[in-house]
Amino acid sequence: MEEIQKLHGLPDLTLDGGNLLFKQERLAPGLLMQAKITAEGIVESYNLMGYDAVAVGRNDLAAGLGFLQDQAAASKFTWLSANLVSKSNGEPLFSPSLIRKVGDISVGIIGLTDIKEAQRFQEENAVLLPWKSVLPKLVADLTPKCDLLILLSNNEPKQNEEIATSFTDIHIIIQSTPSARNIVPQLKNNSLMAKTGKQGKYLGWMLVNWQKSKTWGHTGAVKELALKKQELDGIIGRIGRLERREKKEDLEANASYQKLVVTREQLLSEIIFLENELYDLKESGQIPSTFENNFITLDINLPDQPEVEKIVNLTKKRVNQVGRSQAKVAGRTVSGSLLPLEKLIFTGWQACAECHKDQTEFWQKTDHAEAYQSLVEQDQQFNLDCLPCHVTAEYKDIKISGDDTVFLSLPAPLLQVGCEVCHGPGKDHVASQKPTAIYRRPHITICLRCHTTERDEMFNYTNDIEKIACPASLPREE
Ligand code: HEC
Ligand code: HEC
Ligand code: HEC
Ligand code: HEC
Structure with missing residues (x-):
């Protein structure tokens, strides 16, 4: 952001469409403690980065309204929601809108929230109003005061399109729908509908040449x-x-x-x-306004700004500390837990070693065998954000059981990316020794669970599988 600023030297606004603090609308109770610490770290970083405004998204309320209100109090930027209001007096619970002078242009910014199960906030004295009952008045109030009007919307894309068709005076709609894709700004009526991929993996920036005509286009x-x-x-x-x-x-x-x-x-x-x-x-003020749009991949290898990095490291340390105490409760000691293997679908690599000596010796030399150790070295072995990719556990199965803290109580034989990550649960095979009870060649979808674009941009199945393919005990039949 500093570099873009240096390159153009133009006045700017830094905005976020919402869903900033949490990955989901609802969090499993076991995840909440760690997720709240991460959320606090995000707010601190955004303060440092000089954000102007963020819309209240449905995920931002995952730890409750009270938690978000505390975060809003600690934020140097404004949390916007025009439609989340107090049940008792109808007053907005966050600022509905904000006007910022950007160079010599007055920019109005409105926030809209969308919650699937809004009724669960009733006990916190909050109700969610439909956009149709708040936007008309708000837009009419802001239009005479602003040259440019931006909506930060947590609504579904269809709703946003309807908003664009209904209001010629909303010029940009920044969306925060939970899709991973970047969407190049598209013109609907007189609104540019923009969206950057989810979870901070991209930075979208738009260079706007705003003209008196208040319309988009090319002459x-x-x-x-x-x-x-x-x-x-x-x-x-x-x-x-x-x-x-x-x-x-x-x-x-x-x-x-x-x-x-x-x-x-x-x-x-x-x-x-x-x-x-x-x-x-x-x-005569008839020149249409123009824009230029860019998406920047916030790759994991991109160096952090030093001050932000300090916050990130401190946050990760705090998360691990909390995880450590959660693990203690769950009964895990330094090297593994009391959780009996019989309760899990996996059996652990030692059980395979007996009959597959060559493959085990090979695997032990791959980084997969050291994946958990890598977390220990970074003091992140209790971080629930890291564990699923650095141990032997079928993430989906644990999700179904609804309790991610299982990752904090895995026994030692599962604290690596072990055989069964690639070959599937092996209990039946160990008992029967039948090849049919196990997968031989792991499908690409297995690798991609962990070798995601963000974590391993260079991942190439055809090449990479050769690096970790266990040796054949007998010459392989083609
Ligand atoms: C008691 C001995 C024994 C144990 C323990 C054992 N296996 Fe096997 N495994 C075999 C035998 C026997 C075969 C079949 C060889 C054949 O007929 O080609 C086999 C075959 C395989 C194959 C190849 C399957 C195929 O389709 O060709 C894989 C992969 C495999 N085992 C993985 C594992 C894993 C992972 C574990 C641990 C969870 C494990 N095995 C535990 C005996 C064992
Ligand atoms: C989505 C899965 C995933 C998550 C979540 C994940 N990792 Fe990893 N991690 C990987 C993969 C895949 C690699 C190997 C990347 C490669 O080979 O380039 C890796 C490699 C590493 C390495 C060793 C390679 C290196 O960078 O030197 C460390 C250390 C590491 N991860 C730490 C962490 C920490 C700490 C967290 C949590 C904050 C975490 N990982 C979360 C998948 C993940
Ligand atoms: C990261 C994935 C991965 C891990 C982890 C892994 N394997 Fe494999 N394994 C493979 C691949 C890929 C092959 C080659 C399959 C093929 O193309 O036939 C293979 C092949 C095998 C075979 C069949 C050998 C033959 O005779 O053809 C056995 C047995 C096996 N692995 C056992 C193990 C054991 C035991 C472990 C743990 C100690 C393990 N694997 C860990 C990916 C993995
Ligand atoms: C459960 C998560 C997970 C799965 C599934 C997984 N990996 Fe990995 N992989 C990792 C992690 C984590 C590392 C980095 C380990 C470290 O350095 O700490 C890694 C490292 C690697 C490396 C570099 C290490 C080396 O020894 O050369 C290769 C290559 C690799 N994985 C290929 C694969 C392939 C191919 C598949 C699918 C067959 C696969 N992985 C499946 C998590 C996973």
Whole structure:
């Protein structure tokens, strides 16, 4: 953000469409303690990064209204929600909108919240109003005071489209729907609908050239002018080459040269005409506004800003501390827990080693065998954000049981990316020794559970599987 700022030196606004603090609308109770610490770290980082405003998204309320209100009090930026109001007096619980002067432009910003099960906030004295009952008045109030109006919307894309069609005076809609994709801004009515991929994996930035017309688009004249100028450059070049090559007398008799000269004069007068036309349009406030959009991948390898990095490291340390005490309660000691293996679907690598010596020795040399150790080295072995990818556990099964703290109570034989991560649960196979009771070659979807784009951008199944493929005990049949 600092670099973009340096590059352009233009006044700016830093906004977020919401769903900032938590990954889901509802969190399993076991996750809550660690997730709250992460949320506090996010607020601190956003304060440092100088954010202007964030919409209250449904995920931001995952730890309750009270928690978010505490975070709002600690935020140097404004949390916006025009439609989350007090049940008893109808007053908004967060600021509905905000006006910021950006250079010489007044920008109005509105926030909209969307909650699937809003009734669960009733006991916290909150109700969610539909956008139709709050936006018309708010937009009418803001329009005379603002040159540009931005909506930070947590609503579904369909709802946002309806908003765009209903209000010509909302110029940009920044969406926070829970899809991972970046969406290049699309014009609907007079609103640019923009969206950056979820969970802070991208930074979207938009360079806006806002004009008095308050409308988006290209004028034909702007495009035509650029084309004519390009054409003129070409003609001037060709004329120059001919003039260097031929004598003046010869040129007089050269028909194509004469034609080029005529074209040059024609283009020049057309360009002057278009430039005058554009000048008039600008003077009368009819030039459409334009924008340029970019998405920047916030790759895990991208170095953190030093001050933000301090906050991130401190937050991770606190998360691990809390995890450590949770694990103590769950009965896990330094090297594993009391959770009996019989209760789990996995049996652990030692059980396989007996019959598959070569493969076990091979696996022990791969990084997978050290995956948990890598967390220990970073003092992150109790962080529920890391564990699922660094141990032997079928994330989905644990999700179904609804309690992620299982990751905090895994016994030692599962504290690596072990055999069964790739070959599937092996209890039946150990008992029967039947090849049919186990998978042989892990499918790409297994790898991608952990080798996600954010964690391993370079992952290439065809090449990478060869690096970790266990040796055949017998020559393989093709
Ligand atoms: C008691 C001995 C024994 C144990 C323990 C054992 N296996 Fe096997 N495994 C076998 C035998 C026997 C075969 C079949 C060899 C054959 O017929 O090709 C086999 C085959 C396999 C195959 C190849 C399957 C195929 O389709 O070709 C894989 C993969 C495998 N085992 C993984 C494991 C894993 C993972 C574990 C631990 C969870 C494990 N085995 C535990 C004996 C064992
Ligand atoms: C979505 C799965 C996933 C999550 C979540 C995850 N990791 Fe990893 N991690 C990986 C994968 C995959 C690799 C190997 C990447 C590679 O080979 O380039 C890796 C590698 C590592 C490494 C060793 C490689 C290196 O960077 O030097 C460390 C250390 C590590 N992760 C720590 C963590 C910590 C700490 C967390 C939690 C804050 C975490 N990981 C969360 C998947 C994950
Ligand atoms: C990261 C994934 C991964 C892990 C972890 C892993 N394997 Fe494998 N394993 C493979 C792949 C890939 C192959 C090759 C399959 C093929 O193409 O035939 C393989 C093949 C095998 C085979 C079949 C060998 C043959 O005769 O063809 C056995 C047995 C086996 N692994 C056992 C193990 C055991 C035991 C462990 C743990 C100590 C283990 N694997 C860990 C990916 C893995
Ligand atoms: C449960 C999560 C998980 C799954 C599933 C997984 N990996 Fe990994 N993988 C990791 C982690 C974590 C590391 C980094 C370990 C470390 O350095 O601490 C890693 C490292 C690697 C490496 C580099 C290490 C080396 O020894 O060269 C390769 C290659 C790799 N994985 C390939 C695969 C392939 C191919 C698959 C699918 C067959 C797969 N992985 C499945 C988590 C996983």
